[in-house]
Amino acid sequence: MSTATEAWQALGACRQVSSDRFFSPDNERGKARERRVRQAKLVCAGCPVLRRCREHALATREAYGVWGGMDENERAELFRRRGVTPPV
Known part of the structure; x- marks a missing residue:
C-alpha cells in the first residue's frame, strides 16, 4: 500500500x-442486507x-x-453503463 493511499484511508469516517x-x-x-448497506x-x-x-x-x-457510498451492485451497474465488464 502506498503512503498516499494510507493517508486518505486514515481520514475515512469508516475508521x-x-x-x-x-x-x-x-x-x-x-x-x-438493505439495512446494513443503508x-x-x-x-x-x-x-x-x-x-x-x-x-x-x-x-x-x-x-x-x-x-465511497456505493455498494457492489451500484459499481457493477456503473461499469456496465460504461461498457466495461464488472468485477466478478
Missing part, C-alpha cells in the same frame, strides 16, 4: 465503525474522503462492500 458494516456476511439477504452509506455520506474512496474502488475494481 470509526466496524468493517462488518461495509461487507456482507455469508448468506446475508433481503432486508438485513447504514454504511450513512457513514459514507459524512466522510471527508468519500470521493477519493469511490475513485479507489472504481480504479481497483473492488468487487465487494460499500466503498
Whole structure:
C-alpha cells in the first residue's frame, strides 16, 4: 500500500465503525442486507474522503462492500453503463 493511499484511508469516517458494516456476511439477504448497506452509506455520506474512496474502488475494481457510498451492485451497474465488464 502506498503512503498516499494510507493517508486518505486514515481520514475515512469508516475508521470509526466496524468493517462488518461495509461487507456482507455469508448468506446475508433481503432486508438485513438493505439495512446494513443503508447504514454504511450513512457513514459514507459524512466522510471527508468519500470521493477519493469511490475513485479507489472504481480504479481497483473492488468487487465487494460499500466503498465511497456505493455498494457492489451500484459499481457493477456503473461499469456496465460504461461498457466495461464488472468485477466478478
